Amino acid sequence: MKVPEEIVELIRREQYFTIASHINPEGDALGASLALALALRLLHKDVRVFNSDGVPYMYNFLPSSDLVETGMDRERLKNSVLIVLDCNDLERVGLKDVECKKIVVIDHHQTVTDFGHIRWIEPESPAAGLMIYNLIRELEVEINREMAVNLYTAIAVDTGTFRYENTTPEVLRAAAELVDAGVNPGEVSQRLYESWSVNKFRLFVSMLKTVEIVHTGNINSAIATITLDMFKETGADASDTENFINFPRMIESVDISAMFREVESGCWKASLRSKGNCDVSLIASHFGGGGHKNAAGYKVCGDIGDVKKGLIEAIHDSVAAR
Amino acid sequence: MKVPEEIVELIRREQYFTIASHINPEGDALGASLALALALRLLHKDVRVFNSDGVPYMYNFLPSSDLVETGMDRERLKNSVLIVLDCNDLERVGLKDVECKKIVVIDHHQTVTDFGHIRWIEPESPAAGLMIYNLIRELEVEINREMAVNLYTAIAVDTGTFRYENTTPEVLRAAAELVDAGVNPGEVSQRLYESWSVNKFRLFVSMLKTVEIVHTGNINSAIATITLDMFKETGADASDTENFINFPRMIESVDISAMFREVESGCWKASLRSKGNCDVSLIASHFGGGGHKNAAGYKVCGDIGDVKKGLIEAIHDSVAAR
Numbered sequence: 162m163k164v165p166e167e168i169v170e171l172i173r174r175e176q177y178f179t180i181a182s183h184i185n186p187e188g189d190a191l192g193a194s195l196a197l198a199l200a201l202r203l204l205h206k207d208v209r210v211f212n213s214d215g216v217p218y219m220y221n222f223l224p225s226s227d228l229v230e231t232g233m234d235r236e237r238l239k240n241s242v243l244i245v246l247d248c249n250d251l252e253r254v255g256l257k258d259v260e261c262k263k264i265v266v267i268d269h270h271q272t273v274t275d276f277g278h279i280r281w282i283e284p285e286s287p288a289a290g291l292m293i294y295n296l297i298r299e300l301e302v303e304i305n306r307e308m309a310v311n312l313y314t315a316i317a318v319d320t321g322t323f324r325y326e327n328t329t330p331e332v333l334r335a336a337a338e339l340v341d342a343g344v345n346p347g348e349v350s351q352r353l354y355e356s357w358s359v360n361k362f363r364l365f366v367s368m369l370k371t372v373e374i375v376h377t378g379n380i381n382s383a384i385a386t387i388t389l390d391m392f393k394e395t396g397a398d399a400s401d402t403e404n405f406i407n408f409p410r411m412i413e414s415v416d417i418s419a420m421f422r423e424v425e426s427g428c429w430k431a432s433l434r435s436k437g438n439c440d441v442s443l444i445a446s447h448f449g450g451g452g453h454k455n456a457a458g459y460k461v462c463g464d465i466g467d468v469k470k471g472l473i474e475a476i477h478d479s480v481a482a483r
Numbered sequence: 484m485k486v487p488e489e490i491v492e493l494i495r496r497e498q499y500f501t502i503a504s505h506i507n508p509e510g511d512a513l514g515a516s517l518a519l520a521l522a523l524r525l526l527h528k529d530v531r532v533f534n535s536d537g538v539p540y541m542y543n544f545l546p547s548s549d550l551v552e553t554g555m556d557r558e559r560l561k562n563s564v565l566i567v568l569d570c571n572d573l574e575r576v577g578l579k580d581v582e583c584k585k586i587v588v589i590d591h592h593q594t595v596t597d598f599g600h601i602r603w604i605e606p607e608s609p610a611a612g613l614m615i616y617n618l619i620r621e622l623e624v625e626i627n628r629e630m631a632v633n634l635y636t637a638i639a640v641d642t643g644t645f646r647y648e649n650t651t652p653e654v655l656r657a658a659a660e661l662v663d664a665g666v667n668p669g670e671v672s673q674r675l676y677e678s679w680s681v682n683k684f685r686l687f688v689s690m691l692k693t694v695e696i697v698h699t700g701n702i703n704s705a706i707a708t709i710t711l712d713m714f715k716e717t718g719a720d721a722s723d724t725e726n727f728i729n730f731p732r733m734i735e736s737v738d739i740s741a742m743f744r745e746v747e748s749g750c751w752k753a754s755l756r757s758k759g760n761c762d763v764s765l766i767a768s769h770f771g772g773g774g775h776k777n778a779a780g781y782k783v784c785g786d787i788g789d790v791k792k793g794l795i796e797a798i799h800d801s802v803a804a805r
């Protein structure tokens with residue numbers, strides 16, 4: 162991974178920076194933002210970290226997470242460099258327009274727009290955190306424990322702590338360096354995977370009870386449902402359902418994991434995950450939704466029975482079309 | 484980690500080897516055994532791999548797993564070096580006595596016995612696989628893809644793919660080297676974590692439904708039950724329950740996760756897992772069982788209500804004793 166010289170020079174030259182990441186931020190967006198902010202501070206820069214949704218409860222443990230602001234100081238922004246991190250357009254940042262000195266985009270997601278004055282896009286990088294790790298080294302700032310925990314969390318979240326396909330030798334070596342710099346990997350994992358509330362656990366069990374396994378041609382789908390009543394009964398909320406969809410994937414024979422979450426009475430957010438070559442973005446686009454090959458979603462209203470039937474038919478058609 | 488010169492010399496000098504690991508083998512025992520066998524073969528040694536329980540279904544993907552034999556050729560053993568791997572006594576290997584040329588013990592578990600002629604014990608090593616990785620390098624054998632997948636699996640299983648406290652910079656760097664040697668980390672993780680049968684999933688959901696959360700002083704315990712009837716209803720078996728006990732640990736407030744599995748009508752195997760400083764070996768020993776601080780177990784017969792009550796009382800006493 163080659164850090165663009167242009168970005169290094171810009172950072173050395175300028176004084177005012179605002180780092181902004183995407184709405185509904187997860188560990189990569191937040192960890193990468195905070196680590197970069199901490200590094201820029203050591204270079205005596207004036208830095209602000211913006212996220213329109215702020216820091217979710219589970220990421221409060223990130224060092225200096227209190228730096229994240231949900232309001233944008235537009236006056237200050239005029240004279241500052243805006244670094245858009247882990248996304249590549251303003252909509253994902255949750256802003257309509259900005260007036261600033263320069264826009265730098267640093268992202269590992271594939272993109273079709275040309276937003277930003279300087280664009281550093283690495284679709285092969287498992288995490289934005291790995292790009293920032295390399296940038297900080299290029300800036301010759303020594304990575305301290307605070308930065309390391311942020312970067313390690315960023316990397317851990319986007320690689321499923323080294324369980325996903327995107328786990329490269331480079332990201333494992335970076336992780337080793339970050340542990341050398343003071344990260345306790347067991348502690349980070351406990352924060353990421355063992356911090357469920359009892360209510361979330363209750364909702365999880367209720368959700369698992371709804372799982373149906375449906376065979377369509379040679380495709381096996383596990384379909385789960387979460388109704389508004391289930392939220393009420395367990396006391397959990399929508400943010401608790403993140404990651405639930407990955408559990409039915411544990412079943413070897415399951416190709417597609419689908420979850421219908423009721424967002425208002427009779428209307429559902431459908432999330433789809435697939436293994437290997439099974440393309441769920443085609444199925445989602447059939448319903449006006451979108452996503453990637455292995456992760457997609459759409460919104461739909463109707464009786465849950467009909468809604469499920471619709472999905473199964475779409476899976477059937479996509480199998481037939483192959 | 485320093486590989487004893489004595490072991491390197493012995494391997495160079497001798498011709499016949501038998502590698503034996505513990506009963507109920509998991510990925511570390513099997514992966515480390517197979518990687519070492521493959522390396523010794525490249526050195527033109529005559530090697531056998533013994534495990535009295537053989538290779539569980541889920542580990543069939545390990546390269547050359549068909550090398551594992553469940554019967555011991557005692558005549559051949561007389562003239563061979565016995566390498567006891569990932570354990571440190573004969574009982575754990577499932578043998579009563581052996582007649583061989585020399586016994587080498589290679590293990591990362593703390594030990595109190597002095598079994599074996601050459602003993603290499605590294606309690607600080609996260610996995611036996613990491614010791615074998617270092618031994619193979621010391622033997623100057625190039626690690627090929629087959630060895631790498633075995634070693635990576637060994638390391639992955641014993642570090643929870645880098646989620647446990649024992650994840651060191653060294654083990655992450657070794658993992659990076661193994662990915663360079665041809666391991667696909669996503670594929671290994673899929674084998675380890677996404678290879679459940681539908682029956683196992685059904686039992687998992689049934690088990691989760693039984694989870695009760697009990698408060699004893701300042702200790703929260705999640706107690707789950709698996710009855711013989713549940714096995715019957717779901718078609719799953721005892722080997723499917725491995726790892727189930729870790730799921731209730733996802734709840735932040737849970738200090739102890741306990742699971743009672745009915746082994747014969749009215750008799751139970753109790754497994755205990757704890758977080759942090761909560762010592763469950765004391766509780767297990769109260770019932771004549773044993774284990775480590777964070778993982779222990781015991782056997783008990785009786786009505787499930789009484790058996791649970793007994794556990795809760797023992798937790799209460801252990802809290803009071805602190």
